[in-house]
Amino acid sequence: MSDSATAVQTSLSRERLARTLNHQQPDRIPIDFGGTSVTGVHASCVAALRDYYGLEQRPVRIHEPSQMLGLVDEDLQDAMGVDVSGLFRRGTKWGFPMDRWKPWMFNGLEVLVPEGFNVTTDDRGDTLIYPEGDTSVPPSGRMPKDGFFFDCIVRQEPFDDDHLNPEDNMEEFSLISQADLDFLASSAGELSAKGRGVIAGFGGTALGDISLVPGPGLKHPKGIRDITEWYVSTSSRQDYIHRIFARQCELALTNLERIHAVVGDRVQAVYLCGTDFGTQTSAFCSVKTLRALYFPYYKIINDWIHAHTMWKTFKHSCGAVSKFLPTFIEAGFDILNPVQCSATGMEPEQLKANFGDQLVFWGGGVDTQKTLPFGTPAEVREQVLRRCGIFAPGGGFVFNSIHNVQAQTPVENIVAMIDAVHEFNGCR
Secondary structure, three states: OOHHHHHHHHHHHHHHHHHHHOOOOOOOOOEOOOOOOOOOEEHHHHHHHHHHOOOOOOOEEEEEOOOOEEOOOHHHHHHHOOOEEEEEOOEOOOOOEOOOOEEEEEOOEEEEEOOOOOEEEOOOOOEEEOHHHOOOOOOOEEEOOOOOOOEEOOOOOOOOHHHOOHHHHHOOOOOOOHHHHHHHHHHHHHHHHHOOEEEEEOOOOOOOOOOOOOOOOOOOOOOOOOHHHHHHHHHHOHHHHHHHHHHHHHHHHHHHHHHHHHHHHHOOEEEEEOOOOEOOOOEOOOHHHHHHHHHHHHHHHHHHHHHHOOOEEEEEOOOOOHHHHHHHHHHOOOEEEOOOOOOOOOOHHHHHHHHOOOOEEEOOOOOOOOHHHHOOHHHHHHHHHHHHHHHOOOOOEEEOOOOOEOOOOOHHHHHHHHHHHHHHHOOO
């Protein structure tokens, strides 16, 4: 595609996403790869795609160190035909900012990581990462030898059940700094000028996201930080959880007001929460628990956003979540991700028929557990075309795979996926 043709198509991307989010039929299905931490591409796959498309050879920047996701730079967005860019907050969940890039060798691939990305290797060959990059304190994450991403290390300190202080589980939540506001304002302006749709992840609104509960960015996390103990608390310590969520919600509204004042409606969608409620075949809680514990705060945040902004709100929850969708809708969520069609009760035809006029499906385009990593390019193409045929009519569908494109996914399959969407769209 020529530079002039690329510019024209990019200028249409924002309108394409807007129509989709409003359940209007767009000219084409909009495509997102790299817009969020749950619609991204592993750094190794970003590098492979850059090679495939013959782009400038340069190290991939890691913008999400937990999952080792690589930034999809503008030239690769152009090559892939991506319609959506991501506005990311300045800080990572490990407590250091995403800036001052430095080289790091990752399984034989040179990448760029933030300055605060400081790691050591233990006697097993595992890579350990540290909160705020401070190697003088215990590590908060581990990547197994020859692994591809970091898992949190639980550092649960003893606590007295009779004297729990909700503020201990609030240490990572605070009023947004002026430096962070300036960063968001500048980044929003740059992205808006490029013409693509924009989705943002501001942080601070994830209620009980299990990837954040251990406090990976805190040097000495207090409160309930053990994952099992947290799940127990959602049943046996609901008063304590309510006090955490209420205070978190209060801070979130203050921050969202300040953020909206500087980014405005250059942002079209905002990723609010990644708390998973589903497993492959069942759920982590009942609808009753969802409504009692999470729903009130989801509704407060969504209602504020819808009353004061033009943003659409994005809820990520893996697994079998069909029974929760009416509650998500009532709470005010506009978008569901990752649309795990392989999970029980998540058949795409039923999702579209039952919820397609109320939820935008952002994802669901191809299975990343089996088809994309282990299928043939022909099988990938067939599944993509079938999913597009189900989800696309009437708008309300942003193409993405089911969660991030994982390491070791064959580049031929990734390209087959992208080409199939363009084939459906009639543009390649």
